[in-house]
Amino acid sequence: MSSLTLFTPSGALAKAQPLQRAAKRLAQLGFEVSIDADALSRHQRFAGEDAARLAALHRVADAAPSVALATRGGYGLTRLLDQIDWGRIAHSVEHGTRWVGYSDLTALQNGLIARHKGLAMWAGPLACDDFGRSEAEGGVDEVTRDCFTEAMSGALEAVGFRAPTAEFDGLEARGRLWGGNLTVLCSLLGTPHWPKIKGGILFLEDVNEHPYRVERMLLQLQQAGVIDAQVAVLLGDFSGAARSPLDKGYGIKDAVAALRSRTKTPVLTGLPFGHIRTKVCLPVGATVEMYVQGREAILGWQSDARLAHGSHGHDHDHD
Incomplete structure (x- = not known):
């Protein structure tokens, strides 16, 4: 079973329910899901103060799960770029971690490849946006889900x-x-x-x-x-x-x-x-x-x- 960690590096989550729903659905897809301790933290519009979000990034990198899936985008990674230990992020990728997200995650993805030729992250879904919608809101898109699971399996x-x-x-x-x-x-x-x-x-x-x-x-x-x-x-x-x-x-x-x-x-x-x-x-x-x-x-x-x-x-x- 692939380990999957949900983390919030940018904007704060408005409520916990979409995150809980996403975790449940991802577990049903066969992932061993864990939620970072600060995933629901909040400071102003951010998912915690800068130091807390930076620590979360490094914590996920050091744990090197099979998948590191951001819960949402928003804004906040730009504040962290000068402080990120890119070696720790690269080490996790070299050991098989697939970092996934889009929107504000663009900053993390391109910051990595600016420094480390040959390494890759995944532009793909966000946990709450794509796996956390209620059925009344349309639920999970099947193509998005299937493409994600295939990418995370390496296929x-x-x-x-x-x-x-x-x-x-x-x-x-x-x-x-x-x-x-x-x-x-x-x-x-x-x-x-x-x-x-x-x-x-x-x-x-x-x-x-x-x-x-x-x-x-x-x-x-x-x-x-x-x-x-x-x-x-x-x-x-x-x-x-x-x-x-x-x-x-x-x-x-x-x-x-x-x-x-x-x-x-x-x-x-x-x-x-x-x-x-x-x-x-x-x-x-x-x-x-x-x-x-x-x-x-x-x-x-x-x-x-x-x-x-x-x-x-x-x-x-x-x-």
């Missing part, structure tokens, strides 16, 4: 998705997979926590950000040379923002078009990832290969053993 080696059009038919790309939440990722630019990846495959998502804000951040990455240095960009879900009467039809498609007009890097949409019910799991930091046939795209990687102990591809860093 997941590829995910597929359908792009809106066939404009990238025949595209083949190989590189280090990185990225995550667009807002969080942009906040790392220019810091020691930024992965200087050239020739990679960058994936992005966000929620509650108006399309013009999404465009502005995408163009920031392009103007900084980041987008142009990748072999492909994959865009997930960008929803939740209220439309403005000033938009006059402007939306995410226009933001994507603005980016595409400024870069030769293929920018694909339709990746099933983000603040949505149905999401895949993605190995952040692993070397992946992508193939597109018509509208169908496949993203594949090597076995889980290579993810845990390092996968040395041909991607390289740039200054």
Whole structure:
């Protein structure tokens, strides 16, 4: 039985019931579930004071469970990045711990791969968001659940998705997979926590950000040379923002078009990832290969053993 620890590194949980529900469901999936002692702590909007959340991260890393699953995202990891003992985090990954989450976990995932080439974490579900919903709220999405359990067992080696059009038919790309939440990722630019990846495959998502804000951040990455240095960009879900009467039809498609007009890097949409019910799991930091046939795209990687102990591809860093 795989051990699984639930921890809260960022925003506070509003109530305990979703966490308890998630723990029960994960146990029913065959995991030996434990909940970190400070998972329900609260200080202002955070899951405890900075020192407590930092200690929880190190505590989980030292225990090195099979799976370290964040309960929720929110905001808070940025406060910890300069204090994290990255060697302890890397040691846990090298010994088989699969750290999982998205949203604010983007900071932890990219902070690790900025320092340790060849190590990977998993962009995937959050315990309360994806396993803690009541049945009245829709319960657990089956695709998300099955993708998660397959990834955590070490069996997941590829995910597929359908792009809106066939404009990238025949595209083949190989590189280090990185990225995550667009807002969080942009906040790392220019810091020691930024992965200087050239020739990679960058994936992005966000929620509650108006399309013009999404465009502005995408163009920031392009103007900084980041987008142009990748072999492909994959865009997930960008929803939740209220439309403005000033938009006059402007939306995410226009933001994507603005980016595409400024870069030769293929920018694909339709990746099933983000603040949505149905999401895949993605190995952040692993070397992946992508193939597109018509509208169908496949993203594949090597076995889980290579993810845990390092996968040395041909991607390289740039200054």
